[in-house]
Amino acid sequence: MNRRLLPVVVLTMAAIPALAATRDEVASMTLDEKVGQMVVSYVYGESATSVSASDAAANEAMFGAGVTTGAQAVAKYHLGGVIYFTWSRNLANPPQIAALSNGLQRAAMADTGIPLQISTDQEGGTVNRIGAPLAISPGAMAIGATFDPRTAYDAARVSGTELRALGITVTHAPVVDVNTNPRNAADGVRAFSDRTAHVATFGVAAERGYRAAGIGTTAKHFPGLGDTTVNTDNDVAVTDESRAQILRTHVPPFRAIIAAGAGSIMAAHIVAPSLDPTGAPASLSRPVITGLLRDQLGFKGVVVTDALEAAALAGYTDEQVILGAVRAGVDQLLMPRSVPGAIRILLDAVESGQLSERRIDESVRRILKTKKGLSPYVAEPPVVGTPAAVETMNRIAARSITSLRTAHLPLRPEQKVLVTGWGVGTTTNLAAALGATRVYTGSPSDTVIAQAVAAAGQHDITVVTTSNAWADPTQVKLVEALLATGKPIVVAAVGTPYDLASFPAAKTFVAAYGYQPPTIAALAAVLQGRTTAPGRLPVTIEGFYPYGFRAH
Structure with missing residues (x-):
């Protein structure tokens, strides 16, 4: 095809002319170019064209001899998308990210004239690839705890605006899984709720905000990871729920977000025998992708796999994975184990x-339809972290904190406070906020x-942080040892609220x-009584508190 070259110096927000009818685009593309559009890969380096020796070596190992930069990888394989990670050294600071995005876009435009999809996982909360100075969103469960869908819209709008300023065109969010299993290692606080309607409402609001x-x-992870205990990044995840249960509980949020105009849905690697008796992962299953998602739900947009490097697919050959996904009805192959291999x-x-x-x-x-009218270039330096954006996220965080037991609250100014527990950054920041x-x-x-127990004896009150303590017996042992001192103990769960079931004797639980x-700033304000805790439980803690509960 004719190459459409753009001047290297173009770095403005001036709109690239909308892609003409996609039928004409496809007709003029070579097979190599078309196959390249189906691949989304990471590349190494902070710059598109100038990288360190170690990043050059990593790129060569991934893409083949002579391909030392991201720009070269994009051009050689006509990549349709690049995904950013900190570990691939793409995300140092906002000016660097914007420059990287512009550089990769120049490579794509010079190669095929088709804008590159640049994506990242910026869900907010625990899955947050880019930190300050961006305005950092609370996670989905925190937003769900506000019981106000406008917070989902506002957080998504702010986050999306900042990502777009960095040249990122797609965020792999929102998570619309329904977290029905309290021991879910894949979702947990990444999910809005354990209630189908709650997730659907907040997911649609987030979609509109973005x-x-x-x-x-x-939207991810179809047909839903909420009932699993295993994260497919680490092992095979199987759901034993019946087809009727899956359709009733986990599929409706996807149906709602499709109706709201979602352009892309991520297929999970979960095995759901009731949906596909062959035992194929959903991402490789024609009954799930074509039969359920496309035919039954009517989804006409892009289906992308979850990361193909995931351990859940370790038992499959590259050919089984790549051909299985495409035959199932998938459009984009995310992070194949070998880009040259997948294309071949x-x-x-x-x-x-x-x-x-x-x-x-x-x-x-x-x-190509998702790229139609896309303006690939962004202004440098980008504008992010504005006071208004930061204030929006602070306001949402303040509305999410949920008090379930309040016996020892608020902390009093004269009390000598100890902070201990899970997370070096969490305990450091909380102690600083509390002056503890x-x-x-x-x-x-x-x-x-x-x-920790000895230190608690020297303080008037101890705040102990936990995160998914149900999966870490040592956290439970710590909290029980602190409770046994007889001193006032405040448990602050910075993961899921299900931790309460692991130490029911706790008299104070937030x-x-x-x-x-x-979130840490909002938590500190609640503990000190500078503000109330207006959040409500977006999940049920079986045997303790129902969905919607908060202490009064």
Whole structure:
């Protein structure tokens, strides 16, 4: 095809002319270019064209000899998308990120004339790739605890606006899984609630907020990870729920977000035998992707896999993964184990007749539709972290804190306060906010627990942070040891609120649902009595408190 070259110096927000009818785009593309559009990969380095020796070596290991920069990878493989991570050294600071985005876009535009999808996982809360000076959103469960969908809209609008200023065109959010299993290691505080209607309402509000910001979304993880205990990043996750249960509980939020205009949905690697008796992961399952998502729910947008490097797919060959996903109805292959290998598998499959070029064209048309009218370049330096944006996130965090037991609150100015428990950053920041002494324990040994108990004896009151203590017996042991001192103990859960069931004797329990700076500041304000805790439980703590509860 004819290459459409753009001047390297173009760095403005001037709109690139909208992609003409996608049928014409696809007709003028080579097969290599079309297959490349279906791949979303990470690249190493803070710059598109100038990287460190270690990043150059990492890129060569990934993409082949001579491909040392992200720009070269984009051009050689005609990549449709790049995803940013801190560990691939893409996310140092806002000016660097914007410059990287512009550099990668120049490479894509010079190669195919098609804007690059640049994405990241910026859900807020525990999954937050880019920190300050951006305005940091509380996570989904914290937002769900406000019981006000406008907070989901506002958080998404602010977050989306800031990501877009960095040249990021898609956020892999919102999570619309229904967290029905309290021991869920995949979702937890990443989910808005354990109630289907609650998740659907907040998910749609977030979708609309992102759209108002001009950024694409990826609702995830279809058909829902809420009932699992295993994170598919680490192992195989299986749900034994019946088809009727899945359709009744987990699918409706996806149906709602499709009706709201979602452009992309992420397919999970979960195994759901009631949906596909073959035992194939949902991401490789035609009954799930084509039969349920496309045919039954009517989704016409882009389906992207969850990361194909995930341990859940370790038992499958690259060919089984790549061809299985495309045959299932997937459009974008996220983080294949080998980019050159994935592309070669698709090209060979078309050449041998295992896969038709028409099938490739279907996916490419859907992908190009999401890029239609996209302005790929952003202003440098970007404007992020404005006072208004920060205030929005602070306000939402303040509305999320949920008091369940309040026997020892508020803290009094004359009290000598100790902070201990989970999270080095969490305990450091909370102690600073409270003007308290800190003893860090993390996942503590008996020796460290003894130190914390001894310190508690020298203080009037102890605040102990926990995070998913149900999965960490040492956290439970620490809290029980502190309670046994007879001194006043305040338990502050910075993970899911289900921790209360692990130490029912606690007389003071506050759910914060996260540990980002706005949430820690809001938690400190509640503990000191400078503000109330207006949040309500967006989940049920079986045997203790129902959905919607808060202490009065």
